[in-house]
Amino acid sequence: MKDVAAHAGVSQSTVSFVLNGMVGMRIAAETRQKVLNAVAELGYRSRGAGRPPNALSKRVIGFMLDEISTSPFAAISIDGAQEEARKHDALLEIVMTGGDPDYEAAALRKWAADGVNGVIYGSILTRKVAPPDMLTRHRAVLLNCYDGTDRYASVVPAERRGGEAATKALLAQGHRKIAFISGEPWMDASRQRKEGFKRAMQKAGLEIDLALVREGNFLPSGGRSATLDLMKSGTRPDAIFCANDLMAVGCYEALKELGERPGETIAVMGYDDQEIAQHLSPALSTVLLPHREMGQWASLVLLDETSRPPVQARMECPVVLRASHG
Amino acid sequence: MKDVAAHAGVSQSTVSFVLNGMVGMRIAAETRQKVLNAVAELGYRSRGAGRPPNALSKRVIGFMLDEISTSPFAAISIDGAQEEARKHDALLEIVMTGGDPDYEAAALRKWAADGVNGVIYGSILTRKVAPPDMLTRHRAVLLNCYDGTDRYASVVPAERRGGEAATKALLAQGHRKIAFISGEPWMDASRQRKEGFKRAMQKAGLEIDLALVREGNFLPSGGRSATLDLMKSGTRPDAIFCANDLMAVGCYEALKELGERPGETIAVMGYDDQEIAQHLSPALSTVLLPHREMGQWASLVLLDETSRPPVQARMECPVVLRASHG
DNA sequence: TTTTATTGCTAATAATAATTAGCAAACTTT
DNA sequence: AAAGTTTGCTAATTATTATTAGCAATAAAA
Structure with missing residues (x-):
């Protein structure tokens, strides 16, 4: 800052006043500009040292x-x-x-x-x-x-409680053959959503039908292929719970390719309420991550x-x- | 820092050495812990003042x-x-x-x-x-x-050049009746992508058919409804260029609902290469934003x-x- | 013209924290 | 035991920037 002061022909105090726009300190516009020019020309950068300001900083x-x-x-x-x-x-x-x-x-x-x-x-x-x-x-x-x-x-x-609530919402619509497409099993989120699904099914006195459980990859492709697989298996589900919305996108694609109408001929539930969920057709029911x-x-x-x-x-x-x- | 020193029973210098782990300065583990405890108990926070360190900071x-x-x-x-x-x-x-x-x-x-x-x-x-x-x-x-x-x-x-290149890629596949679904017209990106589309069509000696141009909203819903509208209009397009990938998602939905096979019975081009593009079925051709x-x-x-x-x-x-x- | 007020700066001081120079105690080697 | 080395600290000084106290010049009022 001393170099800036010398270059601008003012004191170090003046440089400080210019740079900090101190209330009550009057500086002529011309002097101010001289200081700012010197700052720019010399590439001055504060060392983050010196006396701390009186004003409480943000x-x-x-x-x-x-x-x-x-x-x-x-x-x-x-x-x-x-x-x-x-x-x-x-x-x-x-x-x-x-x-x-x-x-x-x-x-x-x-x-x-x-x-x-x-x-x-x-x-x-x-x-x-x-x-x-x-x-x-x-x-x-x-x-x-x-x-x-x-x-x-x-x-x-609270992923387990989220998975449980989503499954309950499907059960409340009368669905009983609920398929579940999980994410990658090493992820906390994937495991816990599945545990919530299981807990809700068990609380409803329903057995988990392993023929209705598939492992996905949290991507549309995983949802699509799992859905195609589910729909050609011996047990037709009345609802598909996808462990995230991207897989629900793929699930929708597969269902439409098969002539199904999501939300009408078969229910779909997503999870994580990505922005795209509300814009799908029909708008996807899902779980909002907080x-x-x-x-x-x-x-x-x-x-x-x-x-x-x-x-x-x-x-x-x-x-x-x-x-x-x- | 003086309060921390008093509380820990050491000098201000020692507090500084502890907090900055200075190379070559030996501090006993017990003294070190006393200082760190005092720092935590007093909620000490540096004022960002004092002497600047010799070492060049990152x-x-x-x-x-x-x-x-x-x-x-x-x-x-x-x-x-x-x-x-x-x-x-x-x-x-x-x-x-x-x-x-x-x-x-x-x-x-x-x-x-x-x-x-x-x-x-x-x-x-x-x-x-x-x-x-x-x-x-x-x-x-x-x-x-x-x-x-x-x-x-x-x-x-360079959005115009991007729109131009995407249109050229469709032309190179032999498509001539290319529909365009734009975004909101007040956005730089939307306007410029459309200008690129027009420029490529004009360079190819093709007239822009206004019956094949729709305004969308950059969302899947906009792409879907524009596509449904296009497909029931008098002029069937052989390709649809959506001004962003989200609208291409909606475009795919509409096409599949109509029994079309994107990439086979009708071409689709997106724009902006969102993550979802590569996971759609078929994988979406698009333009990568840099x-x-x-x-x-x-x-x-x-x-x-x-x-x-x-x-x-x-x-x-x-x-x-x-x-x-x- | 004299007195008062305003403007715009500076010298000196102040506030923090980093570093240097040095010392005493304890430990190791001769 | 005496000499040399290591350890772990402190007092004093340093480096930067913010602020106080004050002054000279200029402008406005009496």
């Missing part, structure tokens, strides 16, 4: 996420966290780490030096994580993940500065009844 | 975006920018602003104080923007937007510290030929 929450582009839900979580941050006049700074521990540590170090108010540590897939050591330097919340300790607060969707609400929750926990013990939360996944489950 | 790029959850492309841009940042050992910090000028200004102020190396100012829709005044404090790049000046470098997709490459480009411009005049770039949108355009 609160800042760091949000660390492993991935963002492979599913729409991370973006929705970000929206939720951002909404609450904005309501509380806080900044949300997001870093995508790709799960790289060195990158995570670097970001956490920067945030410690910046004095952020807390960190949301998020995962795109619902899973158990091993949080980085540096996270202990921050108040932190685990979002869509958990570490199996009570060290940090955490929030995940990613927005979980993001909001995470922000609120960090913005609430009273001292509370960490909570491990499971958030409800409400059923969204449209036109395909009848 | 470079940091700020990435400011208006929205993220309403389309998958922003996330892909982030991935691109992130990849290049990581390759160059830089941190990428992302802030979602919702287009709020005050929020933008607050983030830019924080970044000026942090001394970030540059700012990517991005927009989820391709459009003309009015960058915030505070952006002049930073080296900056406009991503998927432009401001009509040469003040900042900018990059947008969001990842644009993100990479933006990062590279900021990480390149040689002085160059700002460039206004238009990035190619390559055709992705799968199974639906034949």
Whole structure:
């Protein structure tokens, strides 16, 4: 900053006043422009040092996420966290780490030096994580993940209860031969949705017919081929519960190729309420994942500065009844 | 930090050494734990002031975006920018602003104080923007937007050339009665894709048949109803060019409902290569939007510290030929 | 003309945290 | 036992930037 001052022919104090637009400090427009020109010409960048401002700076929450582009839900979580941050006049700074521990540590170090108010540590897939050591330097919340300790607060969707509710909605329509197309079995979400399906069927006193259970891949192709397989098996289902909406897209395709009318000749239930669900024909009945609400929750926990013990939360996944489950 | 020192019974110097893990400074494990406990108990947060470290800190790029959850492309841009940042050992910090000028200004102020190396100012829709005044404090790049000046470098997709290439691919298959389902006409992307379609048709010496042009809404429902309308009109198309992939999903639905076989009895071309495109049946031929490459480009411009005049770039949108355009 | 108010800056000081220079105690080697 | 080395800290100083206290020049009012 001293070099900027020399270059502009003013004092270091004046440079500081220009750059920070301090209330009550009058600076001539010409002087101001001279300083800004010098800043640009010299490529001045603050070292983030010096005397801290008197004014309380805006609160800042760091949000660390492993991935963002492979599913729409991370973006929705970000929206939720951002909404609450904005309501509380806080900044949300997001870093995508790709799960790289060195990158995570670097970001956490920067945030410690910046004095952020807390960190949301998020995962795109619902899973158990091993949080980085540096996270202990921050108040932190685990979002869509958990570490199996009570060290940090955490929030995940209540997938079993979601699967149960979706199956109940089909049962309530009188369906009894309900087929289930699962996702990949190594994923928390896939396993738990299936467990919810089973629980609802058992509570209704119905046996699970293994001929009506298929393993899919969470993609339209998996839903389509599983549906084609189901429809040519010996037992015709009266409803198909797909463990995610993308597979329901493929299920719709297969049914239409076979001359069926989803929602009329056979019911379809999806899961995760992707944007496309409401735009399918007929509009898909599904289960809403609470990613927005979980993001909001995470922000609120960090913005609430009273001292509370960490909570491990499971958030409800409400059923969204449209036109395909009848 | 003085309070932490007092609480832990050590000097301020020791607290600094503990928190920064300085190379060559030996601290006993017990002392270290006492300091970390005091930090946690007192909720110490750095004011971001004091003496700047000798070591050059990691470079940091700020990435400011208006929205993220309403389309998958922003996330892909982030991935691109992130990849290049990581390759160059830089941190990428992302802030979602919702287009709020005050929020933008607050983030830019924080970044000026942090001394970030540059700012990517991005927009989820391709459009003309009015960058915030505070952006002049930073080296900056406009991503998927432009401001009509040469003040900042900018990059947008070459939508016209993309629309042209897609139409050419259909023409190359012998299609001559090509229908076009546009998006909403106020959007840059929608207008330019249609202009590319027209240009290719004119270059091929073909008249545009207005009976084969429909306005859609960029959603599956728009594609479905436009397709049903087209198929019952007097002129049967041999190909349908949908101005985005979501409308192509709806187009497929309508065609299958009518007993058609996309890619066999009638060709379909999408645009924007959403993830779902490759998983449809048949796999959708489409045009790839260069969001990842644009993100990479933006990062590279900021990480390149040689002085160059700002460039206004238009990035190619390559055709992705799968199974639906034949 | 004299007095008062306004404008626009600077020198000096202040606020944090990083680093240097040094020291005392404990341990190891001769 | 004496000399040399290692360990683990502290006091003092340093590096950057923000703010206070004050002043000189100019403009406006009496």
